[in-house]
Amino acid sequence: MDGSGTEPRYLWIRKLATIRRPPRRTVRIVKHRTLPPTARLSLLVVFSVAVLLFMLWRFWQPAEVVSPRERAITDVEFVYKCERNHAFRALGQVGHRSCPVCEQPAYPRWRYACEIHGTFEVALYFGIGADGVPKVTKLRLPGRDWIAVDKTLRCPRCNRELKRLPEDPLDLPRRRLPEGG
Numbered sequence: 001m002d003g004s005g006t007e008p009r010y011l012w013i014r015k016l017a018t019i020r021r022p023p024r025r026t027v028r029i030v031k032h033r034t035l036p037p038t039a040r041l042s043l044l045v046v047f048s049v050a051v052l053l054f055m056l057w058r059f060w061q062p063a064e065v066v067s068p069r070e071r072a073i074t075d076v077e078f079v080y081k082c083e084r085n086h087a088f089r090a091l092g093q094v095g096h097r098s099c100p101v102c103e104q105p106a107y108p109r110w111r112y113a114c115e116i117h118g119t120f121e122v123a124l125y126f127g128i129g130a131d132g133v134p135k136v137t138k139l140r141l142p143g144r145d146w147i148a149v150d151k152t153l154r155c156p157r158c159n160r161e162l163k164r165l166p167e168d169p170l171d172l173p174r175r176r177l178p179e180g181g
């Protein structure tokens with residue numbers, strides 16, 4: 001037992017290991033399959049048609065009339081008013097804007113009317129809707145708490161339902177927006 005039994009076995013395993021080492025085949029390059037010219041042409045045609053259809057589709061999209069309500073608030077200029085009634089025009093944004101005069105939070109306003117007690121300026125809060133799009137999510141009567149936009153606004157004096165006046169800041173034409181300098 002001087003290892004004569006193990007040594008050959010060991011060598012055999014080494015040999016096997018060297019044999020089983022994957023041979024390096026440097027020349028095994030997969031031939032690039034070249035398509036016949038007709039196939040290439042038809043592929044090109046299909047691709048061109050797809051691009052053309054996509055461009056047509058893209059061209060058609062903006063042609064649809066987007067109502068002001070559907071425009072992103074960040075594209076529309078609003079009259080913001082702070083608690084102290086400083087007014088300024090600015091593009092809509094989620095949350096409030098700070099008044100440039102007194103730094104109080106400022107919100108755009110809608111006018112609501114009670115048939116007896118006249119009009120109220122209701123502050124609008126822009127939040128993120130369920131669809132992920134910024135929109136008016138809350139309303140606030142002067143001196144009151146915010147309520148969800150789908151709740152009925154009631155006159156703080158007689159509790160009658162307030163009607164929104166047709167004037168709508170979202171319908172305001174874009175004015176004083178930078179037109180590329």
Ligand SMILES: [Zn+2]
Nearest residue numbers: 082086099102
């Ligand atoms: Zn102010």
Ligand SMILES: [Zn+2]
Nearest residue numbers: 114117155158
């Ligand atoms: Zn009233």
